[in-house]
Amino acid sequence: MxxxxxxxxxxxxxxxxxxxxxxxxxxxxxxxxxxxxxxxxxxxxxxxxxxxxxxxxxxxxxxxxxxxxxxxxDWQEGLQNQLQYVIKEKEKLAEIEKTLIGLMNGITIDGDVNLSEVQKMIHLYQGSYEERNAYRDQMFCEEEKVLLDLLPNMNSRDSDSLEWVLLLGQLKQHLDKDVTAPQVQKIIQRMYEKTIETFGDNDVFFNKLWAVRKSPEKSKKMGFYPIEDEVLDFFERAWQVFESKQK
Structure with missing residues (x-):
């Protein structure tokens, strides 16, 4: 004993x-x-x-x-039920992990916790995955949907996504400058290079994507991370300056 x-x-x-x-x-x-x-x-x-x-x-x-x-x-039934429970919990944890990464990347972009943006993200991820896919099917052809998978993912830590997050964060730090400022144009140049590296010289796709990105309603339907209109407008004007110098 x-x-x-x-x-x-x-x-x-x-x-x-x-x-x-x-x-x-x-x-x-x-x-x-x-x-x-x-x-x-x-x-x-x-x-x-x-x-x-x-x-x-x-x-x-x-x-x-x-x-x-x-x-x-019936141990078989009990274990099977527990397996299903564990799988569901694993899926929940995976979604939580993605959201946490997205929030951390959001802090990198904004420099602080933006509670209004957090609220937007909560509503964004409450949306139906099937609805987002249906909208993508409606907006883009099969060849373009392949390119959509190459877009930076706010909920990922892959090197390409992280570089886009850092570039956007850097751009936001210069909103008080003119779009022609060297610091701004240097960031835009790298964004341009990454766009060509990722999508090639595909103006049709890029223009369609940008039209969606500029619309808060369409961006939400696509499941895109919310970006302020001020930032999008600044980016667009800076991009136009950069492109004019390439011609």
Whole structure:
């Protein structure tokens, strides 16, 4: 027989947890000493290992108690249900991860937490994925939809997306300057280079994309990250200056 302290030493489970398991009749000790101290045998130790394993799989203590006490329980069904639960939780965590990355990238662009933009993002990601895809199908042909997948993603940490985030953040820092300022034109030049690197010399696609980007309503339907009109207007005027010098 092992004392409660010896069980704790072997398993790392606290005395308080073992006492609680006893109180809820999940793991009742094999006996007690004359002084009232709990004692555990090999059977109880094995059951404790089963409890910890099932906890690791995400089952609640109530479910574990039912599973271990019901010898006729359908384990296949129980495990399948738990698998579906874990998959759904994994999907939720993946969405939360993307949103957190998007918010961090938003801070990089804005230099601070913009609560109004956070609210916009919440509404944006509450939108239906199917609805966004349907709108893309409506607006772009198959060849153009391939190019859409190459757009920077605010919820990603890939090098291309991060560079776009940094460039946009840098551009916003110069809104008080003239669009012809060297600092502004240097940023626009890199944006131009990245656009050509990504999409090639595809003016039809780029113009269609820009028309969507400039419309808050269309941008929302596409699932684009919200950008202030002031920034879009500044970018457009700076881009036009850059292009005029290329001719």
């Amino acid at each position: 092992l004392s409660i302290k010896e069980i704790t030493k072997q398993t790392g489970i606290t005395v308080r947890t073992l006492r609680y398991y006893d109180e809820i009749k999940l793991l009742v000790p094999a006996g007690k000493t004359e002084g009232g101290h709990r004692l555990y045998g090999e059977k109880e130790l094995k059951k404790l290992q089963e409890i910890q394993f099932l906890k690791m799989l995400g089952f609640s203590l109530k479910e574990i108690k039912e599973m271990l006490s019901d010898k006729t329980r």
